[in-house]
Amino acid sequence: MLIVHTAEELQNRMKSKSASLGLVPTMGALHQGHLSLVSRAANENKKVVVSIYVNPTQFNHSKDLDNYPKDIDKDIDLLKPFEKQLILYVPSHSDLYPEGIKSKKFDFGSLTAHMEGASRPGHFNGVATIVEALLVNIRPTRAYFGEKDFQQLQVIRALNQKLDLGIDIVNCPLQRAENGLALSSRNALLTKEQKSEAAVIYQTLEYLNKSATDWSVGEMELYFKSKVEAIKDFKVDYFSIASPSDLIPVSHLDSRKNYRIFVAVYAGKTRLIDTIELVRK
Ligand code: AMP
Numbered sequence: 001m002l003i004v005h006t007a008e009e010l011q012n013r014m015k016s017k018s019a020s021l022g023l024v025p026t027m028g029a030l031h032q033g034h035l036s037l038v039s040r041a042a043n044e045n046k047k048v049v050v051s052i053y054v055n056p057t058q059f060n061h062s063k064d065l066d067n068y069p070k071d072i073d074k075d076i077d078l079l080k081p082f083e084k085q086l087i088l089y090v091p092s093h094s095d096l097y098p099e100g101i102k103s104k105k106f107d108f109g110s111l112t113a114h115m116e117g118a119s120r121p122g123h124f125n126g127v128a129t130i131v132e133a134l135l136v137n138i139r140p141t142r143a144y145f146g147e148k149d150f151q152q153l154q155v156i157r158a159l160n161q162k163l164d165l166g167i168d169i170v171n172c173p174l175q176r177a178e179n180g181l182a183l184s185s186r187n188a189l190l191t192k193e194q195k196s197e198a199a200v201i202y203q204t205l206e207y208l209n210k211s212a213t214d215w216s217v218g219e220m221e222l223y224f225k226s227k228v229e230a231i232k233d234f235k236v237d238y239f240s241i242a243s244p245s246d247l248i249p250v251s252h253l254d255s256r257k258n259y260r261i262f263v264a265v266y267a268g269k270t271r272l273i274d275t276i277e278l279v280r281k
Contacts, residue, residue: 001076003088006095007137010049013087019046023140025131028052029069029185030078033175037144040172042082049138050079051089053096057103058126069188089138096133103129108155110246115262116151116273119237127152128159135160135167142168148175148182150260150275151247174275176202182274189270197231198267201274204228205261209279217241217251220261228265237264237271241278255280 004010014021022041026034030052041048052075059065072090079086093101103125111117112124135143143160145153153171160169175183177195180202187195204227208220215223221239228234240249240262253259259278264271 001079001083001086001088003076003090005090005092007089007091010087010089010138014047020141021045021138022048023134023138023143024048024050025134025143025145026050026052027054027068027185028075029071029188030075031175031183031185031187033146033148033183035078036175037146037172038079038082038086040170041142041144042085044170045141046085048082048086049089049140050086051091051134051138053091053130055096055126055130056093056101057129058123060120060123067189069185096130096137104132106159108158110248111151111154111158114242114247114249115238115240116149116264119264124152124155128155131156132159132163135163135165139165140167142170144170144172146172146174147275148184149273150244150262154244154247180206182272184272186270186272190267194233194267194270197234198265198272200228200231200234201263201265201272202276205263205274205276208261209276213280217253224263233266233268235266237266239263253278253280 002013004013022045024037024041038048038050054068056065079088106125106128108124117124145156147153157169160167177183179196179199181198190198204224212220224239225236228236241259242249242262243257244260260275261278262275264273
């Protein structure tokens with residue numbers, strides 16, 4: 001597999017500058033969720049760049065950064081099926097942060113005011129700094145992001161509009177394990193027991209969609225908390241229902257609008273997020 005460590009090397013390796021290029025930014029510890037993005041990028045572009053970089057500025061706690069799972073050999077194995085089209089970009093800090101590891105300040109308005117933005121101050125400045133560097137340095141035709149991180153996706157759409165580089169942002173559906181748990185690199189930090197118990201998150205979200213069709217937002221939140229927190233060491237960080245366009249949590253539903261449910265849950269020390277479209281018939 002072709003592995004490069006600098007954006008310059010990457011540019012030199014791109015033989016034809018006019019060929020379509022798909023970029024899949026990741027933090028490694030790859031799983032089938034990431035691979036769904038890579039596979040889509042491979043179908044839609046001549047060449048694909050997968051970046052693996054654990055971005056320090058999007059972490060709020062150094063322990064969380066230190067504990068973030070890493071397994072580059074396994075990542076390379078998982079990417080083998082795409083080898084012919086793929087360049088793996090594993091930058092060093094200095095390649096993405098030539099002036100030192102510090103995030104820029106952005107104003108995304110309501111998009112970053114709630115949920116992950118509120119629970120993880122500075123997180124989206126870190127994300128936007130690194131994604132801007134990747135988009136500007138690599139200039140892909142399309143860049144692929146997962147709906148698992150729906151708030152991040154909307155932030156990146158806003159960032160991309162500001163950058164105005166003509167890059168297409170492609171959103172890819174959230175991939176789940178067989179028991180419904182949203183696939184995440186952080187799942188590697190769960191015990192076997194926690195992994196099976198964490199199925200309660202999606203099960204309860206599904207229940208709210210299928211059986212709680214006339215409940216208020218408050219009732220749904222209470223129910224979600226009661227089911228999840230019934231499990232030892234599980235704690236709900238937030239349960240929010242928000243419109244996908246402005247990401248402002250609501251306390252009352254307007255039947256003419258579309259909404260998504262957004263949740264963050266601590267399973268022991270591991271923080272998990274999930275989101276589904278709220279279906280109301
Ligand atoms: P990460 O390595 O966690 O930063 O994720 C890299 C990209 O993969 C992001 O665009 C994520 O939204 C996406 N991703 C992560 N997990 C999933 C999943 N379960 N389903 C779909 N996309 C995902």
